[in-house]
Amino acid sequence: MSYAVEVERLSYAYDGRPALREVSLRIAEGESVGLAGANGSGKSTLLWCLLGLARGSGEIRVFGSKPGRSTYAKLGAVFQNPEEQLFMPAITDDLALGLRNRGDAVETARRKAMEALEAVGLARRAGLPASSLSLGERKRASLALAMCGSPELLLLDEPTAELDPRSVRQLANLLAGVRVAKLVASHHLDFLRRVATRLVVLNEGAIAADGPIEEVLADAALLDRVGLV
Numbered sequence: 626m627s628y629a630v631e632v633e634r635l636s637y638a639y640d641g642r643p644a645l646r647e648v649s650l651r652i653a654e655g656e657s658v659g660l661a662g663a664n665g666s667g668k669s670t671l672l673w674c675l676l677g678l679a680r681g682s683g684e685i686r687v688f689g690s691k692p693g694r695s696t697y698a699k700l701g702a703v704f705q706n707p708e709e710q711l712f713m714p715a716i717t718d719d720l721a722l723g724l725r726n727r728g729d730a731v732e733t734a735r736r737k738a739m740e741a742l743e744a745v746g747l748a749r750r751a752g753l754p755a756s757s758l759s760l761g762e763r764k765r766a767s768l769a770l771a772m773c774g775s776p777e778l779l780l781l782d783e784p785t786a787e788l789d790p791r792s793v794r795q796l797a798n799l800l801a802g803v804r805v806a807k808l809v810a811s812h813h814l815d816f817l818r819r820v821a822t823r824l825v826v827l828n829e830g831a832i833a834a835d836g837p838i839e840e841v842l843a844d845a846a847l848l849d850r851v852g853l854v
């Protein structure tokens with residue numbers, strides 16, 4: 626089987642304070658995996674390591690390569706904080722910049738950027754900077770950014786935060802229709818049920834469970850122990 630993600634005994638510490646402890650995880654190509662865990666359990670840190678923005682000890686492979694320049698083009702990411710990704714004078718420029726970096730010509734980048742913004746209902750806001758959008762609109766703009774480059778792996782950190790119920794439903798439908806590998810960190814367990822077939826649970830930086838999502842969510846004792854209920 627070929628894997629989108631292979632993580633072998635990954636540990637990461639912030640100034641000596643462990644945030645990830647010997648995490649091992651594989652995600653097959655096309656597989657959709659949810660990532661749950663209480664605040665501070667290490668979800669964002671794991672995603673940052675997969676993006677190559679944090680380097681711990683252990684092994685990480687994304688489509689067989691170490692995270693870095695060669696893997697960026699295959700990734701689409703939504704950061705927990707959209708301001709870290711959207712900073713141009715207009716959100717359409719944020720998207721077009723990413724597409725230009727992947728090699729698209731100016732006109733192609735503009736067209737794809739507009740299509741991606743339309744898909745998340747933001748076409749009418751395309752000319753505004755992220756700072757002029759509502760929080761939910763910013764999150765939708767970063768989703769458009771993540772999707773617009775036709776990625777083979779989506780790394781989504783709290784994609785439903787700030788979204789209204791209809792937008793959550795639309796996002797679940799959108800993601801269900803995109804057949805690429807996904808790792809989706811969220812506190813929204815019902816949303817994860819709709820977009821993932823497997824659930825990984827982190828507890829204090831270590832994997833506490835990894836299995837079919839309905840089985841993991843049926844384990845009331847586990848959910849209680851890791852602070853998910």
Ligand SMILES: Nc1ncnc2c1ncn2[C@@H]1O[C@H](COP(=O)(O)OP(=O)(O)OP(=O)(O)O)[C@@H](O)[C@H]1O
Nearest residue numbers: 639643644662663664665666667668669670671705
């Ligand atoms: N920039 C940082 N500097 C120092 N410590 C950090 C930093 N970012 C995260 N941490 C610590 O690392 C641990 C894991 O944090 P992380 O953000 O990965 O958790 P999380 O599961 O994403 O939490 P949340 O559900 O709140 O988003 C926490 O104890 C946190 O305090």
Ligand SMILES: [Mg+2]
Nearest residue numbers: 668669670705
């Ligand atoms: Mg987080």
